[in-house]
Structure formats: structure tokens, C-alpha cells
Amino acid sequence: MNEIELLNRMLEREKQARKAAETLMEQKSRELYEVNQGLRRLAEELTEARNLASQANEAKSSFLASMSHELRTPLNAIIGYSEILAEEAEDSGRQDMIADLKKICSAGKHLLALINDILDLSKIEAGKMDLYIESFEVASMIEEVVSTVAPLIEKNANVLELRCAEGLGTMRADLTKLRQAMFNLLSNASKFTVRGAITLSVSRERTDGVDWMSFSVKDSGIGMSPEQMGKLFQAFSQAEVSTSKTYGGTGLGLVLSRRICQRMGGDVTAESAPGAGSTFTIRLPAEVADPKLRSASPADGTAASAVAPGLPTVLVIDDDSVVHDLMHRFLDKLGLHMVGAASGEEGLRLAKLIRPALITLDVTMPGLDGWAVLTALKADPELAPIPVIMATGSEDKNMGFAFGAADYLTKPINRERLSQMLQKFVYARLACPVLVVEDDPALRVLMRGMLEKEGCVVAEAENGRVALERVGENRPELILLDLMMPEMDGFTFIEALRQNEVWRAIPVVVVTAKDLTAEDRGRLNNRVRHVLQKGSYSRDELLQRMHEQIVTCLRKTV
């Protein structure tokens, strides 16, 4: 009986315990449910807050983009006209006005640079800076930067020493932004150094299987203390307030350069001591990953991607690397791009791939010789129109002509003769009808002036609708197009143009002050030949770029 009572009590306790446990579990479940509900509400609130923030951010970005347009357009007019007036004053001997006009021009340029810096920085901060990754020859990029910065170096009586390692080769990066960063470092160095030496050292090295480019700018200037170094890369903070008074600038350039390089997977570092000068180094991967085209690198070799957009390309087929080097230097000076092939087979492959404006072809090569290559080129209906210049030690010119060569050169190559041939085969037929579509009448006049100087016949239109009428009246060989215009903007114009079969092939070069977003670039993709950013160039540079574009477009229409 005792045993039964004990078991009963135990059973009762177990039952009680089970019920208590069940109640507790229910309570815990309810708590969990409530916590989950709370989390869900929080997630919804967060999503809403994020949406609001990104909407605000987008509004800010589009405000910035239109601001950049609004600010740059009148500034371009100020800079352009003051340049023209200064030239005219010089021609008519009005020395008294030249200095004032140059001041207007340089103040305008300064303001433009500041606006660009601030806009760029805001874009980086907003994560809106798009990279435009392209392949380019490092050596020619350096040459270009050095020639741009030369007047600044000379201003303070400095000397620039260039130390380029052998075999710099090509790199893939945002060319414009890298140029901007290098220009910034070089102009800083020349700003803070007087009658000193500035050294630009460029090298390529392999670390952990990755090629890195290093661009180092060393000056013999005033240098910096550790405290000043600490503030170096902070926005809106120059080394000292007095610095900006003495040397000018906002101190934004360095911050910007660093952010740009970081965005491309590299960095900018500094070493300095007061009185001992400073060294700033840009380090970038030789192949910057393209955020938009992660898997889209062409399988077909580097040579194709090495073609600079917009520049006429000469294909040099020769087994002698010295010839490649000499031709490269020479063609580069003329603003032409060179692609080299070391054998006849490679030459044929590249010719198909890049469709060069001109081919120079060595006769004596191992494997497929020059004559065989020439025969193959002329047998291909797509490649046959490309002029081929035979470069040969023997003077078998009759044989060359018989096989379809355009001309011949004897080795060693005479530069003057080569130059004449380029003139004949690449630069020929410059005079052509060009349509300028731009809503700003001042800029339109400016562009007309530039183009007429180049021997072009110019038609004008103030918006897309008028432009379509003009195209109907007289089909241009080239259209220079602004994007932001009333009535019909550039994007709509391009769409309309491309719908007409007869007009579809007309090359369009966009000349815009608008900051192109990735979406804008997408809309323009494959529909325009080239995009020129108004604010990025001086009048002369813009002219030079337009010239290149005109040459390229004409070559393609031949």
C-alpha cells in the first residue's frame, strides 16, 4: 500500500512537472513569436529607411549630374572664348589685353577643376563613381601625362626626370581617372617645389602572381612633418591653413586621387620629412577588375583589347622587335595607335580582329612570309581594302604592286617617307560635312570655328528635332552631339537616327558636359563612336580629340 501511495505521489509530481513544462513552453513560444514579429517590423522599417535613403541619394546624384552640366556649360564658354580672344589679341598685337584674358581663362580653368573635384568626391562618397576600364599602353599614357604637366613643372623652374623601367607593357584601368591622379601628384610636386627636381618613376612588378604598376612622384620640395602627413588624405584639410593661402588649392586633389586608386583596387601612399621633399606612390593592379564586365574579357588575346578607342590603328607585321619599338614611338607621336605582330600568322589573325587603318608588312619572316601574308590579305574580301605597305630590305616593289600592295618602304625605314604615306592612306579626305548638335549657341559657334579650321563643312542644330531635319537635308559624314538639350535630347535623337537604315551608319561622337552614369553609357552603348567629356579637356585638347575622331570616322566610312 505504501509503495502504491509513493508511486501515486511520484506520478502526481511528474504530471505537475509536465504541465508546468508545457505552460513554460507555450509561454516561450509566445515570446519567440513576439520577438519575431518585432524583428519583422524592424526589418520592414529598415527596408523602408533604406529605400528612402537610396531615393534621397539618387535625387542627390541626379542633382549633382545636372549641376555639373549647368555649371560646366557656361564655364566652357568662358574658357573657350577667353582663349579665342587671347589668341586674337596676340594676332592683332593687343598686348595690354592678353594678360587680363589669360587671367580670366586660368581663373575659369581653376574654377572648373574645383567643381570637378568636388563633384568627383561627392560621387565617390555616394558610391556613384563609375569606372570605365580600358586597355592602354603605359608608356604612351606616361608620355601624355608628362607633356600635359610640362608647363606646370616649368612654372616653378623645376626639372622633371622620367625613370621608366623596361617592358611596362599595357595595363587595364580607368585611363582618365589614372591620368587625373597622376596629374594631381605631379602638379602638387611642382607646386611645392621651386627650382628643384621632380622624378617620376614607373615600374611593373609581379607580387603573388599579380602584376602591379607603381607610379612614384618624388620631389625636392618643402616636405611635410609627421603631423602634416597625418592630415594628408583627409578631405578639406590641407597641411596647414596657411598652405592654401600660399600655394592655392583645396587639398581635395590628393583625397580624390587616393579614393580613385582605392576604387581601382590600389592605393596612394606618401613618404616625407620637412625639408627633405616628398614621395607619393600610386600602386595599382595592372589589370583592374571591371566591376561591370567581370567575366567579359575577350578570349582573343591582349592585342585586341590593347586597341585604344578612337585612334587609327596601324598593324606592324615584322619578326624584328626593334622595328616594333621604333614604329611604336614614331606612330605614337603622330597620334596613331600601333599593334605589333611578330609573325605572318599572328598578323593575319590580328588584321581580322582589329581591322587596322593600315598594315606595314615585312617580307622576310620565318614561317608565312610577307608575300604569302599579302596574298591572304588580298584574298579576304573584308581585309582586301586595307592598304598594305611592304617594308622590305630588297627592292622588289614591282612584285609588291603585283600582289596588291599599296606602296613600299625600304629598310631602314625613312620616317619622312612613312609620314607621307600615313598622310596619304590614313589622314586623307578630311574635308567633310559635319553636323554639330548643341543647344548652347556660344558653344556651337566655338565648335564650328574649330571644325572649319580643320577644313570641315559644318551644319548646326540646336536640338535633336532640328538635327533630324538637317540630317534629312544633307547626310553628314559625322555628327558631334550634345546630350542635354530641350525639345529632343541626344539620347532620343540617337534612337531616331538609328531607326533609319540610311542614317544608321553615320558615326556619332558625343560631346557632353553631363556626367554619364552607367545607365547613360548603357543607352549609348554600341550606338556612338566615342564620348568626349567637355570639362575634361582644354580647348586644344578637345580639338585634338575631335580631330582624332574625325580621322577615325572617315577612315571607317572609306
Add this chain to the structure above:
Amino acid sequence: MKGVLFAEFLEMVEDCFSREIADRIIVASDLPSGGAYTSIGTYDHTEMVQLVTQLSVATGTPVPVLVHSFGKYLFGRFVILYPQLFEGVESAYSLLTKVDSYIHVEVQKLYADAELPRFECASEPGRLTMIYQSTRGLADFAAGLIDGCIEHYGETIDVQREDLSGGRGTRVRFSLTQQEIP
């Protein structure tokens, strides 16, 4: 105090003594909970004091000895119930130094309202000092757990105990010294 301790305590009484004794001490203690414990519940710790006192009366064993035994018994149960706490822990010292930083953190995940004692540990080669601190004054229980741990790892460690709270057992220093194996 967490229900798991009551449930384990009563099981120990049933295993080591008998069901009758377990039943007797519950009835004699006249508990608010009636002795119906679930391991996920929380109960007043005075119920444990009463149960232990009644067990002492029923068995004639002094309370501190019972509490110490329970600590040692419970450690063995922990090894079975929570094997994940022992993964990758190779010695008594390494487990004991983890009590505050790891084991109590895990306990808190399961029982957010658990009131846990604190252990300050200081170690030097071959030695470990642990200062136990709790308003419950269950240093005997802690000593039992420590002994259970040493036994689990099969080590020979001398444990010296010093009450720093004037005999209340709320702050007690345990000095552990590894013994050379003869």
C-alpha cells in the same frame, strides 16, 4: 534556481539512496512547488536548501558533504547532457578557466534569467587560482564540481580552499596545484 538542478538532485537521491528517501524529503520539506520540477522551470533556491536539509536529516550525512557530493555528481551529468561544452577541451585547467567566459555564456543562451556565480581565474604553470563569488554561498557545491572535473580528466590536483567572506561561503578562493605523478 534552475529546475535542471532540482531534477538532477532528486535523481541523484533516487540513485544513491532510494525512491522512498526522495519522496520522504519532498513531503517533509513542504515545498511551494510540491516537488514537481521541470528542468526548464525556475524555482526558489530555498527549496533546494530545504531538500538538502531534509536529506541530511534522513541520512545523517552533514549538509556540506551532501552539497559537495551533488556538485561532483552533477559534473558527471553535465558530461553526458552537454558534450559540446567538452569538445576540444583536454584538461581540467583548460575547462575550469572557461567556466565564466564560455560555459556560463552557453548557459545564459538556454536560460536567460539564470543567476550565475562568478569565477575569477588566474593561472601560472601547474597552478590555477579560482575565486568563487555568489550571494547563494554555494562554495561546497562549486568544490564538488571542481572535484568532479578533476576526476573526469583523471588528473591529480591538490585543491586548497580559503573562505574570504568570513565563513559565509559567498567568496571563496580555490587554489589548485598540479601534483607530480609519482
